[in-house]
Amino acid sequence: MADQVSRYGKPEKTCDIVMKGGITSGVVYPLALAALAEKYRFSNIGGTSAGAIAAAAAAAAEYGRHTPGGGFDRLAKIPNEVGPGLLSMFQPAPPLKPLFNIFIAALKSGSGRRFAMIWSAIRGYWLSALFGLAPGVAVVAAAWWYGNGIGFMAFGALLAFIGLVVVIVRRLLRAAQVELPASDFGLCPGISQPYSSSEGFTDWLARLINEAAGRTTTDEPLTFGDLSAKHDGRPAIRLAMVTTSLMEQRPYTLPFPESDHRFVFAKSEWARIFPRWIMEFLTRKCTPLEEQAEGSVEYYYFPDPTRLPLIVGARMSLSFPFLISAVPLWRRDFTLVDAAEQQKLRRCLFSDGGLSSNFPIHFFDRLLPNNPTFAISLDDYYEKRSQGRPPVWLPKSARSGILLPVQPIDGLSGFAMRLVMSAKDWQDNMQSTLPGYRERIAHVVLKPEQGGLNLTMDEATIRQLVQFGEQAGEKLRDEFDLDAHRWRRFLVAMARMEETLDDVEQAHQDLPDGSEGFARFLARYGAVATSYKQDPPRLAEMIKRAAELAACGENWRAKPTIREGTLPKPGANLRITPKY
Numbered sequence: 001m002a003d004q005v006s007r008y009g010k011p012e013k014t015c016d017i018v019m020k021g022g023i024t025s026g027v028v029y030p031l032a033l034a035a036l037a038e039k040y041r042f043s044n045i046g047g048t049s050a051g052a053i054a055a056a057a058a059a060a061a062e063y064g065r066h067t068p069g070g071g072f073d074r075l076a077k078i079p080n081e082v083g084p085g086l087l088s089m090f091q092p093a094p095p096l097k098p099l100f101n102i103f104i105a106a107l108k109s110g111s112g113r114r115f116a117m118i119w120s121a122i123r124g125y126w127l128s129a130l131f132g133l134a135p136g137v138a139v140v141a142a143a144w145w146y147g148n149g150i151g152f153m154a155f156g157a158l159l160a161f162i163g164l165v166v167v168i169v170r171r172l173l174r175a176a177q178v179e180l181p182a183s184d185f186g187l188c189p190g191i192s193q194p195y196s197s198s199e200g201f202t203d204w205l206a207r208l209i210n211e212a213a214g215r216t217t218t219d220e221p222l223t224f225g226d227l228s229a230k231h232d233g234r235p236a237i238r239l240a241m242v243t244t245s246l247m248e249q250r251p252y253t254l255p256f257p258e259s260d261h262r263f264v265f266a267k268s269e270w271a272r273i274f275p276r277w278i279m280e281f282l283t284r285k286c287t288p289l290e291e292q293a294e295g296s297v298e299y300y301y302f303p304d305p306t307r308l309p310l311i312v313g314a315r316m317s318l319s320f321p322f323l324i325s326a327v328p329l330w331r332r333d334f335t336l337v338d339a340a341e342q343q344k345l346r347r348c349l350f351s352d353g354g355l356s357s358n359f360p361i362h363f364f365d366r367l368l369p370n371n372p373t374f375a376i377s378l379d380d381y382y383e384k385r386s387q388g389r390p391p392v393w394l395p396k397s398a399r400s401g402i403l404l405p406v407q408p409i410d411g412l413s414g415f416a417m418r419l420v421m422s423a424k425d426w427q428d429n430m431q432s433t434l435p436g437y438r439e440r441i442a443h444v445v446l447k448p449e450q451g452g453l454n455l456t457m458d459e460a461t462i463r464q465l466v467q468f469g470e471q472a473g474e475k476l477r478d479e480f481d482l483d484a485h486r487w488r489r490f491l492v493a494m495a496r497m498e499e500t501l502d503d504v505e506q507a508h509q510d511l512p513d514g515s516e517g518f519a520r521f522l523a524r525y526g527a528v529a530t531s532y533k534q535d536p537p538r539l540a541e542m543i544k545r546a547a548e549l550a551a552c553g554e555n556w557r558a559k560p561t562i563r564e565g566t567l568p569k570p571g572a573n574l575r576i577t578p579k580y
Contacts, residue, residue: 008037008065008072015040016364016373017058021049021354023320024086025378025451027462028444028469029054030078032376033061035473037072041065043371044238046363048353052241052317053205056310059239060212060222067214074212079466081204083459089201090323090455091193095179098124099172100187103323107456109449122164125171132167136160184349186325189273190315203275206311217277224255224313225306242353242360242580243316246326247346251356251580254313255305263302263329264289264345273325278309299345302329317353323453326351356580359428361437367493372440372485374476376469377432381447382407391445392471394479395438404429435568436489440480442472488568496574498562505553508546522546 015036019029026049033054036042042062047055057075064070082089092100101124105116122129139156143149183189190202199207206221213222227237241254256263271279282300285307289299303312316327326349333346353360361375385405409415432441450457450465457465510517522543526534534542556562 008034011037011039011041013040014043014371016044016371017042017046017055018359018361018363018373018375019047019051019054020359020376020378021047021051021352022378022446022451023050023323023453024455024457025444025446025465026050026053027079027082027086027465028378028451028472029376030057030075031466031470032442032473032476033058034072034076035470036374036477037061037065039477041235042237043235044240044364044373046240046360047317048242048358048360049318049320051359052314052353055239055241056205056209056314057212059227059237060209060310062237063222063227063234064212064214065234070212070214074208078208079463083462083466085198086457086462087455088196088198089204090188091196091198091200092187093179093183093189093325094193094195096175096183096187099175099180103187104456107454121168121172125168128167128171129164132163132165133160134163136163180322184325184328185322185351186319187323189325191273191275202273202311202315205314206275206278206309209310209314217275221278221281221309221311223303223306224308224310227310228305238364239310239313240360240363241313241317242357243313243319243327243350244353244355245348246351247348251353252350253580254316255308256302258304258306261301262331263348264299264331265302265329267298267300269328273315273327274312278311281309282312299330316350319351321351321355324352355424357428358425359432361428361431361441367489369436369486369489372480372482374480375432375437375441376472376476377441377443378451379443379445380407381445381450386445389445392442392468392475393445394442394472394475404433433570434492434572435570436485436492439485439488440476442476444468444472491562491565491567492572495562495565495567496572498556500574501549501553501556503553504546505550505557508550508553518546519550 017033017036019026022028029051033042042058045055045059045062047053057078061070061072061075064074065072087104090100098121101120102117105120106113108116136156136159139159140153141156143152143156180187188200191200192198192203193200207217209222210217210219213226215222224239227239230236243252243254244250245252265282267279267283270282274282282303283298286300286303289301303309318324319326329348329350330345331348332342332344334342336342359375359377361373364373382405407418409418431437446452446465446468450461454461508518510520526539526543527536
């Protein structure tokens with residue numbers, strides 16, 4: 001307890017933190033967070049995928065900062081748990097064990113990889129393999145018994161080979177087309193499977209969150225509501241994660257707003273992906289769907305933020321396609337024409353948040369920040385760029401990090417992957433180069449065999465990644481210059497506001513081409529508007545403030561303009577975008 005008080009008991013400053021997705025690369029984060037926690041209290045915490053796991057753990061540790069055995073002392077023990085048992089946490093559903101073993105074999109390096117994959121397929125579908133071999137083996141046995149010569153024996157061997165290939169391919173196709181979709185397109189549900197005595201990663205994470213918060217699995221799970229409630233002088237903690245709704249083709253930020261009651265979950269479906277004690281809490285705290293038919297599936301409304309366990313949010317953000325099952329929710333579709341069809345529940349699958357935003361550095365952003373929002377990025381190793389440089393670095397100058405790296409493409413599969421990555425990551429990539437963003441990102445460079453989908457990493461490799469994370473936390477803690485950061489943010493904000501006010505002023509007046517300006521439009525239409533009608537005093541105030549903004553834009557156009565000064569590059573836009 002004394003060590004916890006001395007190291008984490010009295011943080012001098014406050015910060016926010018955002019963490020990137022990266023599956024097993026998430027082992028980088030625990031000691032990075034512990035290093036930062038010595039100096040900073042975490043106010044806002046966010047992440048995606050593996051970053052969401054780290055975010056949930058960090059929020060729980062901040063909640064239990066002063067708890068004996070909990071807090072960041074508990075986080076610091078994570079490497080000792082993950083190192084020896086990483087692979088055992090990923091437990092496939094029983095019908096999908098052969099596919100999982102083939103995937104694990106594919107991760108091996110060297111010339112024996114193909115043989116390992118083939119042998120995993122044969123061993124996994126051994127009964128099908130016997131059926132495929134049987135006709136050919138029968139021909140070989142008959143040829144040997146009757147002495148019909150080597151020709152018939154060769155024909156039998158060829159028939160056995162073809163039979164084996166055909167049945168294994170058919171069995172793999174069935175697994176991909178039937179069994180994988182039945183498991184919501186993921187090999188691993190997340191909880192411990194019947195054949196295993198060890199915890200699944202969801203079991204482990206749910207326990208970790210409660211232990212970091214100073215609780216046990218016999219207590220209620222830590223919720224977003226617990227974090228947001230101020231208690232005994234502890235400030236509120238905000239936690240945010242990204243998940244992706246595949247049927248709606250859009251991202252969501254978790255937790256959903258208090259007023260959002262669109263989604264319900266089926267108890268039987270969630271029981272396959274969440275531990276029993278979490279399900280008992282959810283079914284006790286969540287409101288049942290009223291119009292349920294007797295004997296049908298039990299539906300419950302998705303919990304509001306006060307009752308949403310952190311483990312649910314983390315699991316919804318972590319659902320990496322094909323490896324981890326998506327999380328099913330149900331809602332009505334009011335875009336349909338028929339009223340009866342509108343009332344039917346439609347199934348929605350929530351997959352990995354990294355599909356939408358793998359590095360949500362925009363989280364918690366303010367035009368003029370009073371405290372830093374730190375971020376940790378997991379970068380790919382490239383010999384010509386990374387050789388001779390430290391694997392962990394923080395931009396040292398105002399110009400560091402302006403350019404995005406030129407990444408080579410390796411073959412057709414690399415091209416296909418680059419298409420996907422460009423489509424989903426371009427906004428995050430560009431945001432990370434902006435002044436006021438780039439200097440607060442610690443970069444951890446990982447080689448191909450480190451992190452990512454490498455579930456079979458040995459303990460030494462995992463320990464190295466853990467050390468990288470500790471170095472990243474120490475660099476942010478000791479080297480970040482908040483004053484220089486705030487100065488750059490001020491310059492960028494002033495230039496962008498000047499440009500925006502200029503646009504407001506120009507739109508407020510009638511345009512040279514005769515188009516009606518907003519001044520005349522508001523005077524003409526505001527009082528007769530039929531949608532979102534405003535009461536007269538409010539409307540008058542809105543029109544007055546619009547004129548004040550336009551006048552401000554005209555005044556700001558006076559020389560010298562801010563935009564002509566020495567400003568950080570590249571430029572930025574100030575625009576309205578949808579919340580998610």
